[in-house]
């Protein structure tokens with residue numbers, strides 16, 4: 001019995017070869033901010049496990065996770081599960097080529113705040129309603145990232161506010177060589193209160209997100225990845241607000257990962273008024289800066305490549321006040337640089353489930 005309780009309290013959190021990141025950070029002239037954050041993250045491990053990939057996974061007390069460095073979470077009591085079961089989807093079926101990936105226990109904890117560079121996005125946008133949940137089955141690829149300080153994502157955003165100073169809750173996969181010291185697509189979350197101006201960063205690098213899963217942590221790598229013309233893999237991302245506690249929970253299919261506590265938000269303590277599904281490339285070399293980055297979005301192919309070539313998001317869903325899971329009433333595809341990254345919501349027939357395709361190679365014949 002005693003042993004069982006101890007095990008339950010063990011909490012797999014983060015790994016990272018601190019020395020490694022320290023050296024890299026210095027090399028790139030990131031100094032005090034990152035070092036301060038790494039120090040903050042240097043939690044005492046109860047147990048360390050070396051994964052097959054050579055990553056070191058530290059198990060720490062669930063109450064010592066980085067979330068609780070957030071001043072608003074001083075007396076926070078962890079909930080291990082949402083207070084209700086979230087609405088489930090009975091109407092749709094995934095294509096039979098898709099299957100859940102094996103989630104490997106690879107896990108890093110470093111990260112950086114996205115300041116000073118301009119992101120590029122291609123996404124499907126739902127507005128005109130209030131949302132307390134969003135879902136999507138996100139196809140997983142392993143796109144090219146040109147340089148270590150750039151990254152690429154496929155994700156869901158729940159937002160509220162203006163274009164410049166929005167609050168957002170985000171989750172998806174990301175290839176981010178600086179953050180993860182490799183080029184695999186990995187689970188990330190992010191949140192901000194002000195369009196990333198002063199707040200917001202990825203995974204556990206800043207405090208706030210409370211992880212409750214003992215099995216799947218932020219930063220896990222998704223394997224295998226999809227191949228052109230071959231088998232497609234993906235992950236079912238679900239973000240749901242608990243209507244009683246108003247925490248925003250993240251699950252991968254039915255596996256609960258953790259939650260964003262309401263204390264860290266302002267208007268997102270209520271509802272979100274914008275939901276987006278799609279991709280995001282973070283680089284200085286976008287929007288007219290030449291040469292354009294060659295960091296790819298999605299699979300690296302344009303949305304017009306469709307199934308087996310372009311990255312897709314299937315089973316796009318929102319939850320509104322009715323607590324039901326629905327396809328959004330009105331959606332629109334957007335992209336800022338259509339010659340570099342594109343977006344296409346493909347519905348061949350009104351009776352069929354639309355499939356949202358997005359992505360592109362970055363620099364190319366029409367994207368110099």
Ligand SMILES: *[C@@H]1O[C@H](CO)[C@@H](O)[C@H](O)[C@H]1NC(C)=O
Nearest residue numbers: 093094095096097098232307
């Ligand atoms: C589903 O599987 C069947 C038989 O394996 C195959 O014939 C069909 O093309 C597949 N459908 C899709 C959408 O891939």
Ligand SMILES: *[C@@H]1O[C@H](CO)[C@@H](O)[C@H](O)[C@H]1NC(C)=O
Nearest residue numbers: 160161162267270271272273
């Ligand atoms: C944010 O959401 C709340 C409701 O959840 C709404 O009343 C408010 O106007 C929104 N704020 C902005 C800036 O859109």
Ligand SMILES: *[C@@H]1O[C@H](CO)[C@@H](O)[C@H](O)[C@H]1NC(C)=O
Nearest residue numbers: 304306307344345346347348
């Ligand atoms: C949507 O996909 C179908 C094939 O699945 C294709 O025939 C059609 O042209 C696509 N629509 C658009 C707008 O690309």
